[in-house]
Amino acid sequence: MKNLPAYIVLLPLCSALLSLALSKIHKHLGRDVVFGALVGSLVLSVVQLVRVIQNGPIHYIFGGYKIPYGIEFSVDTINAVIVIMVCMLGVLSCMFAFNFDKNGDALQVGGAYTMHALLVLGMVGMTMTGDVFNLYVFLEITSLTAYCLIAMGGSRGIVSAFRYLLVGTVAATFYLLGVGILYSVTGTLNMSDMAACLKQGNNDSAMLMAMMFLISAFGIKMALFPFHGWQPSAYTHAHTGARPLIAGAMGKIPAYAMFRYLYCIYGKDFKYFRYVLLIIGVISVCGMIYGSVRAMAQKDIRKVLAYSSVAQIGYISLGFAIGSPLALAGAFLHMLGHAFMKGGLFFAAGAISWKYGTFDLNDFGRIYKRMPFTAGLLTVGALSMIGIPPTVGFFSKWYLACGAAQTHEYVYIFVLVLSSLLNAVYFFKVIEKVFVQADKNRKPLHPEGKGVTEAPITIMIPVVTCILMILLLGVFNVKVIDILLISLKGVAL
Amino acid sequence: MRKVLPLILIVICLGASFVTLDFLPEIGDPSSKPNTHTTDYYIEHATTETNAANMVTAVIVDYRAFDTMYETTVMFIAGVAVVLILASHPERKNRIRFRKVRKKESRDGKPVYRTINKEVVIPLIEPMIMLYAIYVLFHGEISLGGGFQAGALLGMTYILDVMVIPERDSLIRLPKDKSTALGGIGTFIYVLTGILCMAGGGVFLEYEKLPIPMHALEKHSTGMLLVEVGVAICVMATIITILNGIMERVHFDDDTD
Numbered sequence: 001m002k003n004l005p006a007y008i009v010l011l012p013l014c015s016a017l018l019s020l021a022l023s024k025i026h027k028h029l030g031r032d033v034v035f036g037a038l039v040g041s042l043v044l045s046v047v048q049l050v051r052v053i054q055n056g057p058i059h060y061i062f063g064g065y066k067i068p069y070g071i072e073f074s075v076d077t078i079n080a081v082i083v084i085m086v087c088m089l090g091v092l093s094c095m096f097a098f099n100f101d102k103n104g105d106a107l108q109v110g111g112a113y114t115m116h117a118l119l120v121l122g123m124v125g126m127t128m129t130g131d132v133f134n135l136y137v138f139l140e141i142t143s144l145t146a147y148c149l150i151a152m153g154g155s156r157g158i159v160s161a162f163r164y165l166l167v168g169t170v171a172a173t174f175y176l177l178g179v180g181i182l183y184s185v186t187g188t189l190n191m192s193d194m195a196a197c198l199k200q201g202n203n204d205s206a207m208l209m210a211m212m213f214l215i216s217a218f219g220i221k222m223a224l225f226p227f228h229g230w231q232p233s234a235y236t237h238a239h240t241g242a243r244p245l246i247a248g249a250m251g252k253i254p255a256y257a258m259f260r261y262l263y264c265i266y267g268k269d270f271k272y273f274r275y276v277l278l279i280i281g282v283i284s285v286c287g288m289i290y291g292s293v294r295a296m297a298q299k300d301i302r303k304v305l306a307y308s309s310v311a312q313i314g315y316i317s318l319g320f321a322i323g324s325p326l327a328l329a330g331a332f333l334h335m336l337g338h339a340f341m342k343g344g345l346f347f348a349a350g351a352i353s354w355k356y357g358t359f360d361l362n363d364f365g366r367i368y369k370r371m372p373f374t375a376g377l378l379t380v381g382a383l384s385m386i387g388i389p390p391t392v393g394f395f396s397k398w399y400l401a402c403g404a405a406q407t408h409e410y411v412y413i414f415v416l417v418l419s420s421l422l423n424a425v426y427f428f429k430v431i432e433k434v435f436v437q438a439d440k441n442r443k444p445l446h447p448e449g450k451g452v453t454e455a456p457i458t459i460m461i462p463v464v465t466c467i468l469m470i471l472l473l474g475v476f477n478v479k480v481i482d483i484l485l486i487s488l489k490g491v492a493l
Numbered sequence: 494m495r496k497v498l499p500l501i502l503i504v505i506c507l508g509a510s511f512v513t514l515d516f517l518p519e520i521g522d523p524s525s526k527p528n529t530h531t532t533d534y535y536i537e538h539a540t541t542e543t544n545a546a547n548m549v550t551a552v553i554v555d556y557r558a559f560d561t562m563y564e565t566t567v568m569f570i571a572g573v574a575v576v577l578i579l580a581s582h583p584e585r586k587n588r589i590r591f592r593k594v595r596k597k598e599s600r601d602g603k604p605v606y607r608t609i610n611k612e613v614v615i616p617l618i619e620p621m622i623m624l625y626a627i628y629v630l631f632h633g634e635i636s637l638g639g640g641f642q643a644g645a646l647l648g649m650t651y652i653l654d655v656m657v658i659p660e661r662d663s664l665i666r667l668p669k670d671k672s673t674a675l676g677g678i679g680t681f682i683y684v685l686t687g688i689l690c691m692a693g694g695g696v697f698l699e700y701e702k703l704p705i706p707m708h709a710l711e712k713h714s715t716g717m718l719l720v721e722v723g724v725a726i727c728v729m730a731t732i733i734t735i736l737n738g739i740m741e742r743v744h745f746d747d748d749t750d
Binding site: 002003006010013014016017018019020021023024060061062063064065068069070071106107108111112114115118125133134137138140141144145147148151152158181183184185186187188189197203205206209 | 516517518528530531534535556558560567570574577670678680681684697698699
């Protein structure tokens with residue numbers, strides 16, 4: 001099993017490439033192969049995490065060359081955990097998408113699952129790679145498939161995808177400019193080799209310039225506050241089957257890449273490190289307030305969740321800005337938790353729209369009578385967003401606050417509490433609509449009986465899994481933090 | 494405010510582009526980091542390690558073959574995305590129309606173009622282009638060329654055939670569902686080469702472990718050739734796919750639906 005990291009990226013790739021050819025044999029064969037491959041990746045990524053915990057980081061070099069000359073995958077406990085998160089969301093949303101491809105012909109169905117598998121592949125690759133240019137290639141795959149999946153959400157989706165395409169291209173160019181500057185002073189593309197080279201020479205101004213480009217690039221890709229313009233409409237109008245994956249996982253992976261650059265390549269020896277952290281801290285604080293305020297004014301649940309993502313991404317980058325081990329671990333716990341919260345809330349919204357064809361919050365009146373599990377997920381997800389124990393949202397914010405207290409950054413704690421209160425305002429609105437507001441005459445799209453009539457099993461499995469993941473990550477948070485701290489000890493402030 | 498702020502930003506960015514970056518090395522400086530750190534190794538070892546006389550090919554499809562695999566996948570994604578988004582076959586009146594170029598019509602209503610005899614010339618040119626494409630494909634590792642260029646030439650042959658003589662029945666027709674599937678299979682050949690290396694006991698894309706009875710250096714050449722064939726098929730299929738996607742949105746004089 002020395003090829004373990006390669007298998008994790010190869011399974012989705014092969015299934016995606018063959019999906020269209022297989023769809024010509026039978027309409028759903030390509031889809032089933034993609035699903036099987038994603039499940040295989042998930043199992044292998046769990047095996048990988050166990051191995052990394054037991055034997056230490058894995059370094060896998062493609063082509064069998066020496067390190068700065070070939071391309072390397074380097075897996076430590078942090079990205080092993082994130083890979084599991086991405087694969088899990090990929091499997092769940094692939095299963096979820098089964099319900100939304102009824103109308104398409106074989107080409108449309110096969111193509112949609114090709115894009116789905118390639119999106120998962122791109123994110124997994126971006127997480128595991130140890131080569132800065134390889135990261136760019138995976139970033140390209142992630143972006144292109146995301147543009148396509150957003151454009152498949154109808155005519156409004158095409159406009160949002162075009163806007164994202166323009167902004168995303170600028171981000172990719174910024175990334176290349178940053179890498180170009182770093183290459184000009186180090187002459188290498190391997191991350192660990194680049195870190196060693198940067199420590200030797202005196203290149204502070206070049207590094208600062210490159211870091212500005214990189215922050216803008218990853219900021220655009222993860223929809224950090226001043227760069228978030230493309231994000232709400234893109235999340236809102238994306239293809240319904242792919243929305244949980246896009247909203248749940250896509251913003252987190254550039255955030256992890258930014259962490260890689262900040263702490264693994266630059267490191268605390270960088271002369272302007274404090275100033276860079278301060279810039280990130282200021283924009284994340286602004287984003288946390290701005291996203292929450294904008295989310296309060298929305299009526300469409302997709303828009304509420306999209307603006308709330310702007311705020312929640314701010315929590316993750318705030319953890320990077322604080323920089324102590326506990327805060328970083330809290331940021332990563334929030335990354336994991338938020339993937340399941342936001343993915344789960346979009347699963348629930350998708351289940352309601354599958355049944356009633358509506359996303360308007362005012363149509364959700366007393367929906368718990370009809371769909372108890374979906375309403376349960378909406379509640380648990382909303383409580384976790386606000387930060388109520390024992391959900392994961394409370395513990396991630398707790399660790400962030402602890403980290404901020406260790407480094408005496410009390411402003412950050414204040415903003416953290418303020419943003420949580422603002423979250424409470426609009427998420428209690430959602431809970432109120434679900435449980436208290438009068439029942440409206442919703443017209444079901446599919447024939448249904450009396451009493452409890454949930455969506456089909458392929459929608460219910462993701463919904464229930466997300467509830468369990470939010471609660472389990474919260475209850476076993478110490479275990480997760482311990483796993484993350486194994487790798488964080490060496491790099492944090 | 495919404496219009497002024499972007500303008501200010503653009504002016505600042507334009508101004509920033511006039512700032513001299515004194516930390517960048519001079520162009521062609523032989524002692525700069527990019528020219529000394531890894532480049533020396535590639536120049537000294539590329540030919541002996543990979544058996545490819547063309548050093549660029551050695552870096553692209555051997556040292557960094559993993560990147561090229563995903564660049565090929567990007568081509569495939571482009572083709573599929575065009576089909577999924579553009580090729581929805583809009584109503585006839587919504588298709589893009591071109592101004593009629595015909596100058597005069599013969600008595601039975603068919604257009605008369607004053608050109609060379611295309612039925613004779615095109616079938617003569619096509620085999621030569623394809624032969625040249627095969628030459629470029631197989632000589633990629635020795636001289637200039639490679640999979641991308643060969644695929645572009647092959648795709649061009651198909652475009653020439655479809656565009657110039659649309660009424661003739663071609664030997665091979667590639668509608669959009671077949672061409673996208675072919676693009677996926679082309680990239681899969683690339684991946685399969687890497688998987689064969691793993692089956693031979695090596696790591697992914699380690700050509701020396703290909704399970705074929707050959708000398709290690711010949712295995713490198715074989716691996717590169719397989720990879721280039723995959724790239725060529727993918728690029729050809731993608732070009733044809735994009736042509737198919739655009740053709741469905743254009744109004745033609747002889748459209749029936």
